[in-house]
Amino acid sequence: MNRFQPLLDRQREFFFGGASRSLAWRLDQLDRMERLLRENQQALCDALYQDFRKPPFEQLFEITVPLGVIGYYRKNLAELMAPQPVAIPKGLEATGNRGVVHKEPYGVTLVIGPFNAPILLLLDPAIAALAAGNTVVLKPANTTARVAALLAELVPRYFEPEAVAIVTGGREEIASLLELPFDFIFFTGSSAVGKVVMRAAAEHLTPVILELGGQNPTVVDETANLDIAVDRIAWGHNAISGQWCIAPGYVYVHRSIADDFIARLKRSLAAMYGTDPQQSPDFARMISAHDTERVASYILPGKVVHGGRVDVADRYVEPTVLYPSTWDDPAMQQEVFGPVLPVLPYDDFDAMVETVMRKPKSLAAYIFSKNQDHIDDFLGRVSFGGGCVNQTNLHCWIDSLPFGGVGYSGMGKYYGKAGFDALSNTKALLVGNPDTVLDVFPPYAGKDIAKNLSVFSE
Secondary structure (H helix, E strand, C coil): CCCCHHHHHHHHHHHHCCHHHCHHHHHHHHHHHHHHHHHCHHHHHHHHHHHHCCCHHHHHHHHHHHHHHHHHHHHHHHHHHCCEEECCCHHHHHCCCEEEEEEEECCEEEEECCCCCCCHHHHHHHHHHHHCCCEEEEECCCCCHHHHHHHHHHHHHHCCCCCEEECCCCHHHHHHHHCCCCCEEEEECCHHHHHHHHHHHHHCCCCEEEECCCCCEEEECCCCCHHHHHHHHHHHHHHHHHCCCCCCCEEEEEHHHHHHHHHHHHHHHHHHHCCCHHHCCCCCCCCCHHHHHHHHCCCCHHHEEECCCEEHHHCEECCEEECCCCCCCHHHCCCCCCCEEEEEEECCHHHHHHHHHCCCCEEEEEEECCCHHHHHHHHHHCCEEEEEECCCCHHHHCCCCCEECCHHHEECEECHHHHHHHCEEEEEEEECCCCCCCCCCCCCCCCCHHHHHHHHCC
16 A cells, blocks of 8 residues: 555545644644744744855745745635635526635645745645645655755644654655645646656646746846846846746847947846855855756856856855857757856847747746837737736735746746635536526427527526
Protein backbone atom coordinates (compact mmCIF):
# COMPACT_ATOMS: atom_id res chain seq x y z
CA MET A 1 0.00 0.00 0.00
CA ASN A 2 1.13 3.53 -0.72
CA ARG A 3 2.60 4.90 2.52
CA PHE A 4 0.60 8.14 2.20
CA GLN A 5 -2.72 6.37 1.66
CA PRO A 6 -3.62 6.55 5.39
CA LEU A 7 -3.08 10.30 5.33
CA LEU A 8 -5.34 10.71 2.30
CA ASP A 9 -7.95 8.43 3.86
CA ARG A 10 -7.92 10.37 7.12
CA GLN A 11 -8.42 13.71 5.42
CA ARG A 12 -11.07 12.35 3.09
CA GLU A 13 -13.08 10.83 5.94
CA PHE A 14 -12.90 14.13 7.76
CA PHE A 15 -14.04 15.95 4.63
CA PHE A 16 -16.97 13.56 4.19
CA GLY A 17 -18.02 14.45 7.72
CA GLY A 18 -18.93 17.93 6.45
CA ALA A 19 -17.17 20.10 9.03
CA SER A 20 -15.02 21.89 6.44
CA ARG A 21 -18.10 23.19 4.65
CA SER A 22 -18.94 25.60 7.47
CA LEU A 23 -17.86 29.22 7.61
CA ALA A 24 -16.70 28.75 11.20
CA TRP A 25 -14.28 25.94 10.30
CA ARG A 26 -12.80 27.87 7.40
CA LEU A 27 -12.29 31.01 9.49
CA ASP A 28 -10.67 28.91 12.20
CA GLN A 29 -8.17 27.47 9.69
CA LEU A 30 -7.35 30.98 8.47
CA ASP A 31 -6.82 32.11 12.08
CA ARG A 32 -4.48 29.18 12.67
CA MET A 33 -2.48 30.03 9.55
CA GLU A 34 -2.24 33.65 10.62
CA ARG A 35 -0.94 32.66 14.05
CA LEU A 36 1.61 30.33 12.50
CA LEU A 37 2.98 33.19 10.39
CA ARG A 38 2.87 35.93 13.02
CA GLU A 39 4.15 33.92 15.98
CA ASN A 40 7.04 32.43 14.01
CA GLN A 41 7.90 35.30 11.70
CA GLN A 42 11.51 35.64 12.79
CA ALA A 43 12.17 31.90 12.69
CA LEU A 44 10.71 31.72 9.18
CA CYS A 45 12.80 34.68 8.03
CA ASP A 46 15.93 33.15 9.55
CA ALA A 47 15.26 29.89 7.70
CA LEU A 48 14.91 31.77 4.40
CA TYR A 49 18.26 33.43 4.99
CA GLN A 50 19.93 30.17 5.94
CA ASP A 51 18.67 28.40 2.83
CA PHE A 52 19.85 30.96 0.26
CA ARG A 53 20.57 34.27 1.96
CA LYS A 54 17.27 35.82 1.07
CA PRO A 55 17.49 39.51 2.05
CA PRO A 56 15.18 41.05 4.68
CA PHE A 57 12.70 42.65 2.25
CA GLU A 58 12.27 39.40 0.34
CA GLN A 59 11.92 37.50 3.61
CA LEU A 60 9.13 39.73 4.91
CA PHE A 61 7.41 39.65 1.54
CA GLU A 62 6.86 35.92 2.07
CA ILE A 63 5.09 36.61 5.36
CA THR A 64 3.11 39.77 4.61
CA VAL A 65 1.55 38.60 1.33
CA PRO A 66 -0.08 35.47 2.82
CA LEU A 67 -1.26 37.59 5.75
CA GLY A 68 -2.88 39.97 3.29
CA VAL A 69 -4.60 37.06 1.52
CA ILE A 70 -5.90 35.79 4.86
CA GLY A 71 -7.27 39.28 5.56
CA TYR A 72 -9.06 39.31 2.21
CA TYR A 73 -10.73 35.96 2.83
CA ARG A 74 -11.67 36.81 6.40
CA LYS A 75 -13.45 39.93 5.15
CA ASN A 76 -15.11 38.39 2.09
CA LEU A 77 -15.55 34.69 2.81
CA ALA A 78 -19.20 34.77 3.86
CA GLU A 79 -20.13 36.54 0.64
CA LEU A 80 -17.98 34.20 -1.49
CA MET A 81 -19.64 31.15 0.07
CA ALA A 82 -23.20 32.40 -0.37
CA PRO A 83 -25.26 30.87 -3.21
CA GLN A 84 -25.28 33.27 -6.15
CA PRO A 85 -28.48 33.86 -8.13
CA VAL A 86 -28.01 33.92 -11.91
CA ALA A 87 -30.26 35.02 -14.75
CA ILE A 88 -32.23 32.36 -16.63
CA PRO A 89 -34.52 32.62 -19.71
CA LYS A 90 -37.53 34.80 -18.96
CA GLY A 91 -39.92 32.04 -19.97
CA LEU A 92 -38.53 29.70 -17.31
CA GLU A 93 -38.42 32.50 -14.76
CA ALA A 94 -42.06 33.32 -15.44
CA THR A 95 -43.04 29.73 -14.64
CA GLY A 96 -41.46 29.94 -11.20
CA ASN A 97 -37.96 28.63 -11.91
CA ARG A 98 -34.76 30.28 -10.78
CA GLY A 99 -31.05 29.76 -11.35
CA VAL A 100 -28.47 29.59 -8.61
CA VAL A 101 -24.78 28.74 -8.37
CA HIS A 102 -23.29 27.04 -5.33
CA LYS A 103 -19.56 26.88 -4.64
CA GLU A 104 -18.57 23.59 -3.06
CA PRO A 105 -15.12 22.36 -1.99
CA TYR A 106 -13.40 19.67 -4.03
CA GLY A 107 -12.06 17.67 -1.09
CA VAL A 108 -8.46 16.75 -0.30
CA THR A 109 -6.01 19.11 -2.02
CA LEU A 110 -2.33 18.42 -2.60
CA VAL A 111 -0.19 21.58 -2.72
CA ILE A 112 3.36 21.15 -4.05
CA GLY A 113 5.48 24.25 -3.49
CA PRO A 114 8.67 25.56 -5.12
CA PHE A 115 11.98 26.62 -3.61
CA ASN A 116 12.17 30.24 -4.74
CA ALA A 117 9.36 31.48 -2.46
CA PRO A 118 9.04 28.39 -0.27
CA ILE A 119 6.66 29.94 2.25
CA LEU A 120 4.58 32.25 0.08
CA LEU A 121 4.06 29.91 -2.88
CA LEU A 122 3.26 26.97 -0.61
CA LEU A 123 0.90 28.73 1.79
CA ASP A 124 -0.95 31.05 -0.60
CA PRO A 125 -2.54 28.12 -2.49
CA ALA A 126 -3.19 26.39 0.82
CA ILE A 127 -4.97 29.47 2.14
CA ALA A 128 -7.21 29.56 -0.94
CA ALA A 129 -7.91 25.84 -0.57
CA LEU A 130 -8.85 26.18 3.10
CA ALA A 131 -11.02 29.23 2.41
CA ALA A 132 -12.86 27.14 -0.17
CA GLY A 133 -13.44 24.38 2.41
CA ASN A 134 -10.85 21.83 1.30
CA THR A 135 -8.39 19.92 3.44
CA VAL A 136 -4.73 20.24 2.48
CA VAL A 137 -1.60 18.13 2.20
CA LEU A 138 1.47 20.35 1.89
CA LYS A 139 4.64 19.28 0.12
CA PRO A 140 7.39 21.92 0.53
CA ALA A 141 10.48 22.01 -1.66
CA ASN A 142 13.28 19.80 -0.34
CA THR A 143 15.96 22.16 -1.71
CA THR A 144 15.03 24.77 0.89
CA ALA A 145 15.76 22.28 3.64
CA ARG A 146 15.61 24.64 6.63
CA VAL A 147 12.28 26.14 5.62
CA ALA A 148 10.86 22.66 4.99
CA ALA A 149 12.08 21.38 8.36
CA LEU A 150 10.67 24.39 10.18
CA LEU A 151 7.27 24.08 8.48
CA ALA A 152 7.25 20.34 9.26
CA GLU A 153 7.66 21.30 12.91
CA LEU A 154 5.12 24.15 12.90
CA VAL A 155 2.22 22.78 10.86
CA PRO A 156 1.32 20.00 13.36
CA ARG A 157 1.39 22.57 16.16
CA TYR A 158 -1.25 24.76 14.56
CA PHE A 159 -3.41 22.34 12.57
CA GLU A 160 -5.14 19.03 13.10
CA PRO A 161 -3.69 16.49 10.64
CA GLU A 162 -7.10 15.76 9.15
CA ALA A 163 -7.27 19.44 8.12
CA VAL A 164 -3.69 20.31 7.15
CA ALA A 165 -0.76 17.90 7.03
CA ILE A 166 2.76 18.23 5.67
CA VAL A 167 5.00 15.74 3.88
CA THR A 168 8.71 16.44 3.44
CA GLY A 169 11.20 14.76 1.15
CA GLY A 170 12.21 14.74 -2.49
CA ARG A 171 11.31 13.02 -5.73
CA GLU A 172 10.39 9.70 -4.12
CA GLU A 173 7.85 11.33 -1.83
CA ILE A 174 6.38 13.42 -4.64
CA ALA A 175 6.08 10.35 -6.84
CA SER A 176 4.26 8.46 -4.08
CA LEU A 177 1.89 11.34 -3.44
CA LEU A 178 1.10 11.67 -7.14
CA GLU A 179 0.03 8.03 -7.29
CA LEU A 180 -2.93 8.84 -5.04
CA PRO A 181 -6.36 10.07 -6.17
CA PHE A 182 -6.36 13.53 -4.63
CA ASP A 183 -9.40 15.69 -5.35
CA PHE A 184 -7.28 18.64 -6.52
CA ILE A 185 -3.58 19.24 -7.14
CA PHE A 186 -1.89 22.64 -7.04
CA PHE A 187 1.67 22.64 -8.34
CA THR A 188 4.15 25.51 -8.63
CA GLY A 189 7.45 24.80 -10.36
CA SER A 190 9.06 24.10 -13.69
CA SER A 191 7.23 23.23 -16.90
CA ALA A 192 9.11 19.91 -17.07
CA VAL A 193 7.85 18.79 -13.66
CA GLY A 194 4.45 20.30 -14.42
CA LYS A 195 4.08 17.78 -17.24
CA VAL A 196 4.84 14.96 -14.79
CA VAL A 197 2.21 16.27 -12.39
CA MET A 198 -0.37 16.58 -15.14
CA ARG A 199 0.26 13.05 -16.39
CA ALA A 200 -0.19 11.69 -12.88
CA ALA A 201 -3.35 13.74 -12.35
CA ALA A 202 -4.78 12.41 -15.62
CA GLU A 203 -4.73 8.87 -14.20
CA HIS A 204 -7.40 9.91 -11.69
CA LEU A 205 -8.95 12.76 -13.72
CA THR A 206 -7.85 15.08 -10.92
CA PRO A 207 -8.21 18.80 -11.69
CA VAL A 208 -5.01 20.82 -11.43
CA ILE A 209 -3.63 24.30 -11.27
CA LEU A 210 -0.12 24.49 -12.69
CA GLU A 211 1.95 27.59 -11.98
CA LEU A 212 4.96 27.16 -14.23
CA GLY A 213 7.33 29.53 -15.99
CA GLY A 214 9.03 30.46 -19.23
CA GLN A 215 11.00 33.29 -20.78
CA ASN A 216 9.06 36.43 -19.85
CA PRO A 217 9.41 39.12 -22.55
CA THR A 218 10.02 42.77 -21.70
CA VAL A 219 9.79 45.50 -24.30
CA VAL A 220 11.27 48.99 -24.04
CA ASP A 221 10.34 51.22 -26.95
CA GLU A 222 11.78 54.59 -27.95
CA THR A 223 9.11 56.53 -26.01
CA ALA A 224 9.77 54.85 -22.64
CA ASN A 225 10.92 56.70 -19.54
CA LEU A 226 14.30 54.98 -19.34
CA ASP A 227 15.10 55.89 -15.75
CA ILE A 228 11.84 54.30 -14.62
CA ALA A 229 12.30 51.31 -16.93
CA VAL A 230 15.84 50.41 -15.90
CA ASP A 231 15.13 50.56 -12.17
CA ARG A 232 12.08 48.36 -12.45
CA ILE A 233 13.73 45.88 -14.79
CA ALA A 234 16.92 45.73 -12.71
CA TRP A 235 14.97 44.98 -9.55
CA GLY A 236 12.38 42.74 -11.20
CA HIS A 237 15.03 40.60 -12.86
CA ASN A 238 17.47 40.30 -9.95
CA ALA A 239 15.20 39.89 -6.91
CA ILE A 240 15.72 36.40 -5.44
CA SER A 241 18.88 36.34 -7.59
CA GLY A 242 16.68 36.07 -10.66
CA GLN A 243 14.95 32.93 -9.34
CA TRP A 244 11.48 34.36 -9.80
CA CYS A 245 8.99 32.86 -12.22
CA ILE A 246 7.69 36.30 -13.17
CA ALA A 247 11.10 37.94 -13.58
CA PRO A 248 11.78 39.72 -16.89
CA GLY A 249 13.48 36.98 -18.88
CA TYR A 250 14.85 39.12 -21.69
CA VAL A 251 14.53 42.70 -22.91
CA TYR A 252 13.76 43.86 -26.42
CA VAL A 253 14.90 47.49 -26.68
CA HIS A 254 14.61 49.81 -29.70
CA ARG A 255 18.00 50.13 -31.32
CA SER A 256 17.89 53.94 -31.25
CA ILE A 257 17.95 53.96 -27.43
CA ALA A 258 19.79 50.68 -26.79
CA ASP A 259 23.13 52.20 -25.80
CA ASP A 260 21.45 54.69 -23.47
CA PHE A 261 19.32 51.90 -21.99
CA ILE A 262 22.39 49.73 -21.31
CA ALA A 263 24.29 52.60 -19.70
CA ARG A 264 21.41 53.46 -17.40
CA LEU A 265 20.75 49.81 -16.57
CA LYS A 266 24.37 49.38 -15.48
CA ARG A 267 24.10 52.46 -13.25
CA SER A 268 20.88 51.15 -11.74
CA LEU A 269 22.39 47.76 -10.95
CA ALA A 270 25.40 49.40 -9.32
CA ALA A 271 23.14 51.66 -7.25
CA MET A 272 21.08 48.68 -6.03
CA TYR A 273 23.80 46.12 -5.36
CA GLY A 274 27.08 48.04 -5.34
CA THR A 275 30.24 47.38 -7.30
CA ASP A 276 30.60 43.99 -5.62
CA PRO A 277 27.11 42.47 -5.33
CA GLN A 278 28.59 39.37 -3.68
CA GLN A 279 28.96 41.51 -0.54
CA SER A 280 25.50 43.09 -0.79
CA PRO A 281 23.02 42.14 1.95
CA ASP A 282 20.26 42.64 -0.61
CA PHE A 283 21.33 40.02 -3.15
CA ALA A 284 20.28 36.41 -2.62
CA ARG A 285 22.17 33.27 -3.62
CA MET A 286 21.36 30.56 -6.14
CA ILE A 287 19.60 27.60 -4.61
CA SER A 288 22.39 25.12 -5.41
CA ALA A 289 25.87 24.76 -6.90
CA HIS A 290 24.29 22.90 -9.82
CA ASP A 291 22.00 25.82 -10.60
CA THR A 292 24.92 28.21 -10.25
CA GLU A 293 26.81 26.27 -12.90
CA ARG A 294 23.71 26.05 -15.08
CA VAL A 295 23.17 29.81 -15.08
CA ALA A 296 26.89 30.48 -15.51
CA SER A 297 26.82 28.40 -18.70
CA TYR A 298 24.51 31.00 -20.27
CA ILE A 299 27.10 33.76 -19.94
CA LEU A 300 28.84 34.48 -23.24
CA PRO A 301 31.99 36.47 -22.33
CA GLY A 302 31.97 38.37 -25.61
CA LYS A 303 28.49 39.74 -24.86
CA VAL A 304 28.94 40.68 -21.21
CA VAL A 305 28.43 44.42 -20.78
CA HIS A 306 27.92 44.20 -17.02
CA GLY A 307 28.78 41.59 -14.41
CA GLY A 308 29.77 38.09 -15.43
CA ARG A 309 31.55 36.91 -12.28
CA VAL A 310 30.68 33.53 -10.75
CA ASP A 311 31.56 31.80 -7.48
CA VAL A 312 30.14 28.28 -7.50
CA ALA A 313 31.20 27.51 -3.93
CA ASP A 314 29.27 30.56 -2.73
CA ARG A 315 26.35 29.79 -5.10
CA TYR A 316 26.83 33.28 -6.54
CA VAL A 317 26.24 34.65 -10.01
CA GLU A 318 26.78 38.37 -10.40
CA PRO A 319 23.93 40.41 -11.92
CA THR A 320 24.88 40.14 -15.57
CA VAL A 321 23.71 41.88 -18.73
CA LEU A 322 24.35 40.36 -22.17
CA TYR A 323 24.22 42.61 -25.24
CA PRO A 324 23.55 42.31 -28.10
CA SER A 325 21.79 38.99 -27.61
CA THR A 326 20.11 36.89 -30.29
CA TRP A 327 17.66 34.00 -30.26
CA ASP A 328 20.57 31.63 -30.91
CA ASP A 329 22.23 32.43 -27.58
CA PRO A 330 22.10 29.83 -24.77
CA ALA A 331 20.25 32.25 -22.47
CA MET A 332 17.42 32.51 -24.99
CA GLN A 333 16.76 28.78 -25.30
CA GLN A 334 14.94 28.38 -21.95
CA GLU A 335 13.97 30.23 -18.80
CA VAL A 336 17.23 31.51 -17.28
CA PHE A 337 15.94 31.53 -13.67
CA GLY A 338 19.02 33.41 -12.54
CA PRO A 339 20.54 36.89 -12.67
CA VAL A 340 21.62 36.83 -16.34
CA LEU A 341 19.63 39.21 -18.54
CA PRO A 342 19.81 39.02 -22.35
CA VAL A 343 19.08 42.31 -24.14
CA LEU A 344 18.10 42.22 -27.81
CA PRO A 345 17.89 45.27 -30.10
CA TYR A 346 14.96 45.68 -32.48
CA ASP A 347 14.23 48.06 -35.33
CA ASP A 348 10.66 47.31 -36.33
CA PHE A 349 8.03 47.10 -33.57
CA ASP A 350 5.58 45.02 -35.59
CA ALA A 351 8.22 42.46 -36.56
CA MET A 352 9.44 42.23 -32.96
CA VAL A 353 5.92 41.61 -31.64
CA GLU A 354 5.40 38.99 -34.35
CA THR A 355 8.51 37.18 -33.10
CA VAL A 356 7.47 37.29 -29.45
CA MET A 357 3.94 36.21 -30.30
CA ARG A 358 5.19 32.97 -31.85
CA LYS A 359 7.32 31.94 -28.85
CA PRO A 360 5.95 29.68 -26.08
CA LYS A 361 3.39 31.53 -23.97
CA SER A 362 4.96 33.06 -20.88
CA LEU A 363 3.77 33.49 -17.32
CA ALA A 364 4.39 37.24 -17.46
CA ALA A 365 5.21 40.03 -19.90
CA TYR A 366 6.07 43.70 -19.57
CA ILE A 367 6.12 46.74 -21.83
CA PHE A 368 7.57 50.18 -21.15
CA SER A 369 6.12 52.77 -23.49
CA LYS A 370 4.15 56.01 -23.73
CA ASN A 371 2.83 54.99 -27.15
CA GLN A 372 -0.67 53.65 -26.56
CA ASP A 373 -0.80 52.05 -30.01
CA HIS A 374 2.34 50.06 -29.17
CA ILE A 375 0.90 49.05 -25.80
CA ASP A 376 -2.42 47.97 -27.28
CA ASP A 377 -0.72 46.07 -30.10
CA PHE A 378 1.58 44.19 -27.73
CA LEU A 379 -1.20 43.33 -25.27
CA GLY A 380 -3.57 42.34 -28.04
CA ARG A 381 -1.23 40.02 -29.94
CA VAL A 382 1.03 38.44 -27.30
CA SER A 383 -0.56 35.80 -25.06
CA PHE A 384 0.76 35.54 -21.48
CA GLY A 385 -0.55 34.85 -18.01
CA GLY A 386 -0.40 38.39 -16.62
CA GLY A 387 1.94 41.33 -16.47
CA CYS A 388 2.43 45.07 -16.29
CA VAL A 389 2.60 48.21 -18.37
CA ASN A 390 5.45 50.51 -17.30
CA GLN A 391 6.03 48.27 -14.30
CA THR A 392 7.36 44.80 -13.52
CA ASN A 393 6.45 41.99 -11.13
CA LEU A 394 4.07 43.87 -8.85
CA HIS A 395 0.93 42.45 -10.42
CA CYS A 396 1.51 39.23 -8.49
CA TRP A 397 1.07 41.05 -5.15
CA ILE A 398 -2.50 42.21 -5.75
CA ASP A 399 -5.27 39.84 -4.67
CA SER A 400 -7.84 41.42 -7.02
CA LEU A 401 -5.71 40.44 -10.05
CA PRO A 402 -6.04 36.71 -10.90
CA PHE A 403 -2.56 35.18 -11.15
CA GLY A 404 -1.54 32.25 -13.30
CA GLY A 405 -0.14 31.07 -16.59
CA VAL A 406 -1.33 30.04 -20.01
CA GLY A 407 -0.13 27.25 -22.29
CA TYR A 408 3.50 26.38 -21.60
CA SER A 409 3.52 28.61 -18.51
CA GLY A 410 0.65 26.83 -16.78
CA MET A 411 -3.10 26.71 -16.37
CA GLY A 412 -5.58 28.07 -13.88
CA LYS A 413 -5.68 31.34 -11.97
CA TYR A 414 -5.77 32.11 -8.28
CA TYR A 415 -5.45 34.98 -5.70
CA GLY A 416 -8.44 36.50 -3.96
CA LYS A 417 -11.83 35.66 -5.45
CA ALA A 418 -10.14 33.88 -8.36
CA GLY A 419 -8.40 31.57 -5.87
CA PHE A 420 -11.63 30.77 -4.06
CA ASP A 421 -13.38 30.07 -7.36
CA ALA A 422 -10.51 27.93 -8.67
CA LEU A 423 -10.45 25.75 -5.56
CA SER A 424 -14.24 25.35 -5.57
CA ASN A 425 -16.48 23.30 -7.79
CA THR A 426 -19.12 25.51 -9.40
CA LYS A 427 -22.37 23.64 -8.89
CA ALA A 428 -25.04 25.11 -11.15
CA LEU A 429 -28.69 24.51 -10.22
CA LEU A 430 -32.07 25.17 -11.76
CA VAL A 431 -34.59 25.33 -8.94
CA GLY A 432 -38.12 24.65 -10.17
CA ASN A 433 -41.50 25.58 -8.77
CA PRO A 434 -42.96 22.31 -7.44
CA ASP A 435 -46.51 23.38 -8.29
CA THR A 436 -46.11 24.80 -11.81
CA VAL A 437 -46.61 22.51 -14.82
CA LEU A 438 -44.02 22.68 -17.62
CA ASP A 439 -45.06 20.09 -20.20
CA VAL A 440 -42.05 19.11 -22.29
CA PHE A 441 -42.66 15.36 -22.06
CA PRO A 442 -43.90 12.73 -24.55
CA PRO A 443 -46.22 12.00 -26.17
CA TYR A 444 -45.63 15.04 -28.38
CA ALA A 445 -48.51 14.51 -30.84
CA GLY A 446 -50.92 17.43 -30.78
CA LYS A 447 -48.66 19.61 -28.60
CA ASP A 448 -47.23 22.99 -29.57
CA ILE A 449 -43.61 21.87 -29.16
CA ALA A 450 -42.14 25.17 -30.33
CA LYS A 451 -44.18 27.05 -27.74
CA ASN A 452 -43.14 24.74 -24.96
CA LEU A 453 -39.47 25.00 -25.95
CA SER A 454 -39.62 28.77 -26.22
CA VAL A 455 -39.38 29.10 -22.45
CA PHE A 456 -35.73 28.09 -22.71
CA SER A 457 -34.78 30.91 -25.04
CA GLU A 458 -37.00 33.90 -24.26
